[in-house]
Amino acid sequence: MTILNVDNITMQFGGIKAVSDLKMEINEREIVGLIGPNGAGKTTAFNMITGVYKPTLGNVYFNDKNITGIKPHEITKLGIARTFQNIRLFKELSVLDNVLIANHLRLKSGIVASIVKTPNYKKEERHIYEKSLQLLEDVGLLDLINERADNLPYGKQRRLEIARALATEPKLLLLDEPAAGMNPQESLELMEFIREIRDKYEIAILMIEHHMQVIMGVCEKIYVLDYGITIAEGSPENIQNNPKVIEAYLGVD
Amino acid sequence: MKKHRLLTALAVVALIGLLGVFNLTFDSYKLRILNLCGIYIILGLSMNLINGFTGLFSLGHAGFMAVGAYVSALLTMSPELKDTVFYAVPIHPFVKAMSAPFPIALLLGGIAAGIVGGVIAAPILRLKDDYLAIATLGFSEIIRVVATNLQSITNGPLGLKGIDRVVNTGWSWGLAILTVYFIKKLMDGSYGKAILAIREDEIAAEAMGVNLFRHKMYSFIIGAFFAGIGGGLLAHMLGTIDPLMFRFILTFNILLIVVLGGIGSITGTVISACVVTSMMEVLRFLEGKMDFGFFQIQGIPGMRMVVFSALLMIVILWYPRGLMGTKEFNWDYILQRKYLNIFNKKKKKKTVSEEN
Structure with a gap:
């Protein structure tokens, strides 16, 4: 199709x-x-x-x-997700945050729920967190999740960019x-x-x-x-x- | 994590205790500076949300503060008081009739500022960088000019007088702590991360599905809301407000706090809000007469700002990203350090004893 x-x-x-x-x-x-x-x-x-x-x-x-x-x-x-020719990661954020952010578009809770941390939001957040860890494991970056994105070697930055794009489902x-x-x-x-x-x-x-x-x-x-x-x-x-x-x-x- | 939460709770209790001691021992002049510190923490954080975390260079803070200050002050003033204050031009009947207790007035002031912030942001968020700065600066001036000329509502250049001076340490610092908590929770959550992504790389953020306009609006409205709260607190601390208070210099003072503390750091803003506000008072002697024995200086008004400009230059040269950069206070860091120190000392002792 x-x-x-x-x-x-x-x-x-x-x-x-x-x-x-x-x-x-x-x-x-x-x-x-x-x-x-x-x-x-x-x-x-x-x-x-x-x-x-x-x-x-x-x-x-x-x-x-x-x-x-x-x-x-x-x-x-x-x-439709994409990567960029000249890598465009969120450089100063951690590897994990880069992937977490790409999950934001699927978040259903509103901004107030995210501040008062409603049970529903917490559930969603936990789901996003686990999903992101799984993704990072799939691309082989699990041991680097707390590293700043721009500290990664070039090839791994490319992988992270792909993982980030995949996180948008x-x-x-x-x-x-x-x-x-x-x-x-x-x-x-x-x-x-x-x-x-x-x-x-x-x-x-x-x-x-x-x-x-x-x-x-x-x-x-x-x-x-x-x-x-x-x-x-x-x-x-x-x-x-x-x-x-x-x-x-x-x-x- | 539980340990951290306990430590944070203890730290907050200790802070409240310390503030209580200050409250009992300080004279009214020192208390005023203390309250001003709390208010500037709120103002600094609200500006840091827009300028630091979202990366929108906005200079509209004085305008948002003016809205919050005027709305809350007009709500708490009694109709009789309003009649005596508005002697030049009669007050608008609706404005005369409206009234609310201080907490609600403060909240409504913040909400009004948030609405104004949203209305301003909607058209000008198409702009970026310096163009955005100029446009927001322009809007802030427009608010001030409107306040000067809408005499039946704001009493024009005469300003409002006799506002209840209800703001004490509890109000200013209580709300400052609440603001820190609010901004921290916001930035920890998914929306905060999306806001950070916009600062880091707008194009990538949009490609990852972040609705740029909506998130910038959130940041602007929340920032303007807290600026309005800060303005309301200021009005109820000073007791008088007039349009000249809300000139660009006020925005500049807050910007100074944000830049010195670190653009994008809550901790930095809190520290530099306290330091800058206290220094403003401590350095007051610079503007008085000084006698160096071999020559004398007559008082020069504005000398404080010379010192601050120099300070700003020094910080920009050695710490281009402010004192804290984007770093935050972290229990782990402190605990590990301490732990390491004790560990090292023990090790040293051991080696010494072994040698013996």
């Missing part, structure tokens, strides 16, 4: 079309890659799906609901260059990790990545952007042999 349907979205900044007529379909529990040279419009596409930008033209449907122009926090509540997870700055060994671990979370949390994943090894190894479907235009889509094998893709990445004589 399709959970995300991107219907011909275009983003225009003044005279520049950062993304034009992007069509994309993502099924449940599918891992999809979005690749392309620098400045191809990949992150812009992410920002349109997550509500940071409102597309100039076209619509985005999530679970058959039109989410075009909805605010980012509402889209997160509907079930998404059905679709958008990863913006999760392997950036990782060595080959870490990239391999990351591939394994991405598959694991897909299976464990039964979510679909859309990822932007430059590491071809990661993309080809883990994605079931790939979209290729160049100057905002979708130049190819299909399985990893198809993409690898597509002359247009090779041209976009390597150029031709």
